[in-house]
Amino acid sequence: KRRKGNRRKMEASIRQNINSDKFNAKSCFVNILQTMDLDAIVSESNQLVKETTKIDRDLQTLVYANYTKFMGATDLTQDINASLSSPQVTQDLDNLKSRLESINRNHSTIDQSLKLKLRKI
Numbered sequence: 001k002r003r004k005g006n007r008r009k010m011e012a013s014i015r016q017n018i019n020s021d022k023f024n025a026k027s028c029f030v031n032i033l034q035t036m037d038l039d040a041i042v043s044e045s046n047q048l049v050k051e052t053t054k055i056d057r058d059l060q061t062l063v064y065a066n067y068t069k070f071m072g073a074t075d076l077t078q079d080i081n082a083s084l085s086s087p088q089v090t091q092d093l094d095n096l097k098s099r100l101e102s103i104n105r106n107h108s109t110i111d112q113s114l115k116l117k118l119r120k121i
Contacts (some may be wrong), residue, residue, distance in 0.1 A: 017023050032041060083089065
């Protein structure tokens with residue numbers, strides 16, 4: 001005869017052990033059949049169906065959200081690539097490069113001049 005008092009213990013035990021690496025579905029099933037009455041088994045089954053459905057919906061929502069973010073990032077990457085490939089950006093970068101080279105040359109000239117003056121002092 002199955003006892004109703006064992007139902008809560010069994011449900012708690014199942015929920016606690018189901019995520020364990022050592023969880024054995026077959027022995028759990030046999031234990032459920034031996035310790036729970038039919039109403040409790042049906043109730044637990046219905047609860048598992050509800051939880052599975054909720055988890056499935058949550059997963060679908062997560063996948064959709066991640067896909068949307070991925071597509072947005074892809075579009076942004078393409079936009080950045082297109083704007084960096086424009087002739088204006090290339091020209092601006094070339095101008096910046098030549099200005100930085102000029103600054104570097106001026107820096108070297110000033111540095112040499114200061115070294116000479118420092119030696120005289």
